[in-house]
Amino acid sequence: MSLLRAKIQDVFNEPACEQNRGKDAKARKEGCSKPLTPGAAAGGCAFDGAKIVLQPITDVAHLVHGPLACEGNSWDNRGAASSGPTLWRTSFTTDLTELDVVMGRGERKLFKAILEIKEAYGPPAIFVYPTCVTALIGDDIEAVCKRAAEKYGLAVVPVNAPGFVGSKNLGNKLAGEALLEHVIGTLEPDDAGPYDINILGEFNLSGEFWLVKPLLDRLGIRVRACIPGDARYVDIACAHRARAAMVVCSTALINLARKMDERWDIPFFEGSFYGISATSEALRQISQLLVKKGADPEILGRTELLIAEEEAIAWKKLAAYRLRLEGKRVLLNTGGVKSWSVVHALMEIGIEIVGTSVKKSTVEDKERIKQILKNENHMFEQMAPRQLYAMLSERKADILLSGGRTQFVALKAKTPWLDINQERQHAYAGYDGMVELVRQIDLAIHNPIWRQVREPAPWDCQPAVREERPRTRIETVTLHAVQEFSGTTAGDFGEC
Structure with a gap:
């Protein structure tokens, strides 16, 4: 637990945000996230945050060590998409019960679960997530994972982010620490090149990254690792050989970007793929960083040509919506x-x-x-x-x-x-994604259903006053009978 406390304190003092770099040492220690109280789980707990960051790694088995409800509450809570493996869609848990806790069988049950997953699915790695219960009773997750990795010959990664340590955002960062400590740098690629980059904090929600990757492919830029969207274990293990990195969601993995820069000299910048201008600027900065790291400067010219072409197409498509919106x-x-x-x-x-x-x-x-x-x-x-x-x-x-x-x-x-x-349900990143976002807004605003639901209900309207003819004797008797039976008067029926 002392090691976990040290990691948490390190994450709280994150100095890598763009604005923090211009501050003095004392102000920079405050980092980019406001201090959080351990145990405060507004917006989700730390375990939930760690699972969000790591579950989109598609060929890995994600094993939750704790009661069944912990896995049920965290599984499939993001619309991330995969272009291949589906193992990440399978839910694994040790399903710890009260008897297991009392009898101290948690570690043995975890070790057995790792073996069962290896034999049934043969994944390249298993990520193990302790929860509040297993952290409080003192199960030594690190030791179990280390022993299982040695005995079974596969990577078993402990993700120390039990829910009670803090918020979801803290769990995001602790997941990055787990990757840095146990995964990144453990394998060496045989095809490293001067145009390799990492994309950090991109979750490929609804396949958004697939709208951006073709742009990079056209520039000859290879995404060595997209962490975590549509990622593979081997790609992340080789991510230390990238030449540059872009951080998409700074509050999630800024600590990972900074430490990879310090350890492997991978410069990074914070950017966004939402919007025409933001996408263009992100492509420019990626190319500029690669040139600084030794890539051919001709990529800068190709980038500008690509941007001019894609912006022209996007603005032409958006022109139809501008007058309406x-x-x-x-x-x-x-x-x-x-x-x-x-x-x-x-x-x-x-x-x-x-x-x-x-x-x-x-x-x-x-x-x-x-x-x-x-x-x-x-x-x-x-x-x-x-x-x-x-x-x-x-x-x-x-x-x-x-x-x-x-x-x-x-x-x-x-x-x-x-x-x-x-x-x-729709992807909004990149040039095509911006057009889709505007199209969906236009469809929503101009949907005729809103005009209909805002109109008064038929029973709220006041019909035109009609000149009432004298009732016949039969109608009068019938009306009196109805009133006597229901206890109403003629005035209770209203104008309608």
Whole structure:
């Protein structure tokens, strides 16, 4: 546990953010993430965060050492996609019971589970995740994994991120530490070249990375490892031979990027593939870093040609939507890198941002938002559902972009909603992804269903007053009988 505490403290003092590099030593120690209280699991626990980062490694078996509920709550909570192996879609757990805890059988049960997975699936590696229960009872995960690796001849990686140590974001970083300590650098590639890069923090949600990779392929740039989206164990083990790196989600794996730079001299930058300008700038910076590391400078010219060609195609496609969406108001209830990257992408086509959530954003993310929006009043730390509903029902926004948790607030307010979080069904990265994002916003806003649901219900309308004819004797007797039976009067039936 003392080793785990040292790792946690190291992660808290992360100095690698772009803005932190310009600070003095004392301010830089504060890192890019605000301090978190161990045990506080707002937005998910550390175990959940570690599983999110590592589960998209597709050919690895992910074994959760703990009660069954821990695996059930963390499995398949991201819409990551794989182009090949499906082992990561299989759920493995030691299913620790109360009797196992009392009798001290946790370590033996873990060792047996590793053997069963090896014999049944033969993966190149097994990642073992301790949970709160197994960490508290003192199961020596490191020793079990080391012994199993020696005996069975495969990589068994302990991921020390039990839930109680902190938040999901802390778990993201602890997952990066596990890769750095046990995986990266353990194998040597036989085809390393001057155009190899790593992409860190890209999860390939809905296949987003597949919209970006063809652009890099056209430039002759090879992605040595995309961590973790659609990754393979061998690729990550050889990631130390890349020449440059791009960090997509800085709050998740910035510590991994910094330490790979220190250990293997792999320079990196923080960028985004959301939006036309952001995608172009990311391609430029990748090429520039590769040239600094010895690549042929002619790649800079090819990059500019590619950017000019792709931007022309994208802007031509977006022109059809600009007239329909210009001036439309968008409310963003998300966080992290999307709190500023999506904002910038939408503003490029004339959409107005009336607010963006910064709940899960770092100090640096907030600075970027201020530079883009020029208005701090459009940033909110947290908005209660009641406030969100009031803002939408008063038509202060034409559409809400958020995750699934707030979709029902938008629907109750009769406001269009689009999912842009990890559960989304469409890919929004790169040039084609930006066109798709705008297309989905256009479809949502102009869907005729919203005009229909906002109209008064038929039973709320007041029909025209008709001149009432005298009732016949039979009608009068019938009406009195109904009133006597139901206890109502003629006035209770209303105008309709």
